[in-house]
Amino acid sequence: MKKDKLHIHWYPGHIAKAERALKEKLNLVDVVIEVLDARLPMSSSYNDIKKLLGDKPRLLLLNKSDLVEKDELKSWVKLIEEQTGCPVLAVDTKSFKCMPQIEKIVQKLSEPRIQAMMAKGLLRRPARVVVVGLPNVGKSSIINKLTRSTKTKVGAKAGVTRQQQWVRINPNIDLLDTPGIIPMKQEDQMKAKKLAFVNSVSENAYSTEIVAKELLDIVSVNEKYAQAFKDFYKVDELTIEKIALKRNWIKKGKIQLEEGVQSSFEPDTERCAHYIMKDFRDGKIGKFILDNIEDYKI
Numbered sequence: 001m002k003k004d005k006l007h008i009h010w011y012p013g014h015i016a017k018a019e020r021a022l023k024e025k026l027n028l029v030d031v032v033i034e035v036l037d038a039r040l041p042m043s044s045s046y047n048d049i050k051k052l053l054g055d056k057p058r059l060l061l062l063n064k065s066d067l068v069e070k071d072e073l074k075s076w077v078k079l080i081e082e083q084t085g086c087p088v089l090a091v092d093t094k095s096f097k098c099m100p101q102i103e104k105i106v107q108k109l110s111e112p113r114i115q116a117m118m119a120k121g122l123l124r125r126p127a128r129v130v131v132v133g134l135p136n137v138g139k140s141s142i143i144n145k146l147t148r149s150t151k152t153k154v155g156a157k158a159g160v161t162r163q164q165q166w167v168r169i170n171p172n173i174d175l176l177d178t179p180g181i182i183p184m185k186q187e188d189q190m191k192a193k194k195l196a197f198v199n200s201v202s203e204n205a206y207s208t209e210i211v212a213k214e215l216l217d218i219v220s221v222n223e224k225y226a227q228a229f230k231d232f233y234k235v236d237e238l239t240i241e242k243i244a245l246k247r248n249w250i251k252k253g254k255i256q257l258e259e260g261v262q263s264s265f266e267p268d269t270e271r272c273a274h275y276i277m278k279d280f281r282d283g284k285i286g287k288f289i290l291d292n293i294e295d296y297k298i
Contacts, residue, residue, distance in 0.1 A: 018183035022052070025130050025180040030110040031057050032180075033102070035133035035142055038062040038090060041076040042291045043194040044134055046182045057109035058086045059102065063138040066092040067283040075293055083298070093141040102146070107172050127173050128166070132180035136200045139179035146175055193218075194290050199281055212240055212273035215280060218290060228286035232279070244272035 026032065032053055037044040041062060046052065060080060065073055070090075077088045087105050091098050110127030118124055131146075133139045147167045166174045184195070195201050196211050197218075216238045219225040226238060235242045244250065244267035251268040279285050 018181050019052075022132065022180045022182060025132070025176060025178075026053060026056065029056070029128040029130045029176065030113045031059065031106050031127055031129045033059045033061060033106070033129060033131045033142070035061050035063050035131060035137045035139050037134075037137045037198050037200065038065045038068045038073055038076075039198055039289055040194050040291055041073075041080060041289065042296050043191045044137055044198070044200065046134070049182075052182070057112075058084075059105050059109060060084065060086050060088045061102075061142060062088065062090045063142065064092060065090040066094060067287055068289050069287045072289050072293075076289065076291075079293060079296065083296075091142070093138060093145050096145045099145070103170060103173060110173075126168065126171065128176070129169075129173060130176040130180050132182055134182050134184060134195065134200050135202075136198070139181075143175065143177065143179060147177070197277070197280065197290065199277075208277060209240065209270055209273040212276045215276065216240065219288070225286070225288055228288075232285045240269045240272050240276070241267045243276065244268055247272065247275075249275075 034045075034049065049058075062073065062077065062080075073090050077090055080086075081088045087109075089098050089101060089105075106127055106129055110129075114124060114127065131139050131143050146169055165177045167177045169175050184192070184201070192201065193211070193214050196206055197215050216229070219229055220238050229238055230236065233243045233246060235246050249268040249271050250265045251271075280288075
């Protein structure tokens, strides 16, 4: 039987609109906090980020770090710092112990621009920051954590659209209270598949059953990851059909025989696919980084 293939479709009109909205936000700030998904350290990044941001300094947060192995993530943090020249922090919004580090780095990154403004005779002001990233990497959760100690709105800035509201994190930092969504403008279908695995692509853009099959194919390449899936579902072969039968997820059908219609049972692959994706996204199966670090080393 021919295997269905996953193909994620991007919509140019949506991309153009998202780019315009993001550029409006970027024009307002001194520092950009870019949020990545720790399960996809590279696939959740934006290929043209330097072109998009220009010379604005950037802090990278590898979010959802509780869903990956710490030692593996340390190697990724080191690699990304070396390749981007940007500070990188591994964070998770459940504990979020990194608040002091984030504040310190943001103030350091913003200082050259603040000093340049003061040299022109302007008064010192708080650093202005925006949180950006692809859909569902945790931008809003990061914003909520950054603003946990205060909900004080400081209003619209001069020349700023009134809808853009700011929250004062501390006397030295103002945060734009709405995230900047980086549009998914890419031709790399492998990246697109991985983004679908972590729910960074709208489910309207793909079949859950096909995505689940692709996920099983990808983890099967990694012996450690494959074994984690097999142990979790108690199967000896990673297929949706095997998992569905093991969990007793079956559906009743009918087959036509010469002597008449007869009932039959078959794996409920649609239901099974839904649970596979949920189990993976919730971290129930194990801790996984789906990018291969060897593919990105220079």
